[in-house]
Amino acid sequence: MHYRPRDKFPNLPARIAQLGDLAYNLWWTWHPEGRELFIMLGGRAAWSRNGHNPVKMMHELDDGVLKLASLDPRFLRYYDAVMARFEGDMDPSSGWFCTSVGDPKDNTVAYFSAEYGLHHALPVYAGGLGFLAGDYLKECSDLGIPSVGIGFMYPEGYLLQRIAPDGWQAGACERLDRENAPVRRLRDDDGNPLLVDIPLLDGEIYVEVWKVQVGRSDLYLMDTAVEANDPWNRSISDRLYTGDPEQRLRQEIVLGIGGVRVLKALGIEASALHLNEGHPAFAILERIRERVDEGMSFHEAAEEVRRTTVFTTHTPVPAGHDKFPFPLMEKYFGSYLRRIGMDRAEFFELGIDPRDPASGFNMTAFALRMCAHRNCVSQKHQEVTRQMWRHLWPDLAEEEVPIDYVTNGIHVPTWIDRRLGNVTFNQYLGRDWLEKHDNPLIWELLEEIPDRLLWDQHRRMKRALINKIKDRARDKWRDPESDSRTIMALGTLLDPQTLTLGFARRFASYKRATLMLRDPERLRKILTDPHRPVQIIFAGKAHPDDQQSKLLLQQVYNAAADKSFEGRIAFVEDYDQYLAQYLVHGVDVWVNNPRPPMEASGTSGMKASLNGVPQLSVFDGWWVEGYNGKNGWGFEGSEGPTNDYRDDRDSEAIYEILEKEVIPLYYRVDDEGVPRGWVKLMKEAIMVAGPHFTSRRMVKEYTEKFYRPALEETKNAPGSA
């Protein structure tokens, strides 16, 4: 049976029929010329009204507009040029992978992740883990790595964040409008949706499958909200990271086991599997079951799967790993294990954390034992992880624990400011800088960019950010229910001349959003200095079930509304991929102060650095590798008996760096008004991030370290020709 998405634009004139493919291919998210084409078609107003989502916009356009476009020579000229480029990029037989690794056809890598951050029109993400996965798929497309992503369609994935006047996050959940999102249900030739069954307990559970095209990469999202399921099963994929342990287990069964069954139903033979964090680790079991069904013994099958599976862990603290009570595991896996010929005790053994055997079935322990290729997401994270999991290899010294690291990176075409890239970098680094951005040599040319020019670019991005924030406040002010306190807290008094710090991320408590607010007197002095003022822009969402994080958010909001800070603190609602773009481009300093060693990597600081926004960060995650003494500021997180004690010391470290280094450097300008020392720092930030902290470097490293050997294994496996 052949499954494919249905054409959703029946009225598109033949001459411009490919617009339909383009709208559903997220290629346009990282190719500005693709977006420009849609803007030309529908107009800028329609483009923003529809959330920069071409599918929604095209559904809104009437046939007359489409007809007119198909006859307009100017539009057609641009259309042909964009389509030529688009088609070229879709060619499956080109790219780095083909020339350096092998034929993409028999080397598919299946990538499993609970979330994907690709664009705000498809909000199936919570934060960094999702953006890593999204950037990964885009990069695989660029490099020609034959990758297939597996994930979930979360109808309630999107939290529209609204802050009540008292600062409490009153999230409205907006149901994702699938018909208008860049995602299509897979159907058979008769138009019936593909329905994949997953054995769960006594009955089956069914998923429908939606396809997202990410350049050359395919992403399949499973959806449990289908008729055939009873209500409890239907709600399995309702939302990301549900707190209820049983529903969470069911989610992970569907993600892992269901994901492998979806691949099977689609006829996709994955040569290697990559598990992004422990959530999808049950995929291993289903891969084993497939082999056992074909006649292998359990141990043979397990060994083959082990050698072809890559596991990336992201969680540096024991509490962060998913653990399921054994009785629950018993309930769900009893009959399944019999099918694989696996003994229950033996299975449970694989998920035991030796330090805390009673804590339940640990997904990380399971994945570490069952995958031959294991990695952390930064060098520091590797140290912490080796220490945490050394008990799994009792005979090895800590530094021999076989867990590698591949430092995270960001997708450069997605995160670079468009004009900074297309104008300034094109001019000074060469027009092909984007294609060659992992070559450190081209970044040496950055020195050639005149300080004044880079500074002007930066000021433009900063104005764009502040204008965007004020526009949002203005929109809100029109709402008859809004009050002036809220409008002020949203950033109405922000000033483009003032040194601006940015702090935007999920409100998870380890990220310490309120750290800078710890000594309000000292902070007030810093912010309200009449000659050298400072302002802070905060943004971020709290998980809807996390009351503690909502309290932190409320504190930040109250500080933003506190008149004694004179409007120098803003809290901007609805931190998403769209707002993130403005923030990482437009603030002056990116602040990052998690409680070490809790931030395995952190990627927002890479996005900022790439755009010339230096980071001020505690040494944790990528910053331990990224900081070179010239590209930002760093401080050691303090050791101490209590969190309170550590937070006091760490906030003092930040105030000190601000007072002694950041503020003087920023306000030291020459006769032309250019802060030369600051611009030097900006260049250094770009030069470090540009060639190295990118998904280009990361994906190549995954390929060389893990995929290549795993793909070799598959070729040598007994079953293969």
Ligand SMILES: *Cc1c(COP(=O)(O)O)cnc(C)c1O
């Ligand atoms: C990059 C990004 C993140 C991850 O940021 P961290 O530095 O890892 O906290 C979260 N949310 C959005 C919207 C992002 O763009």
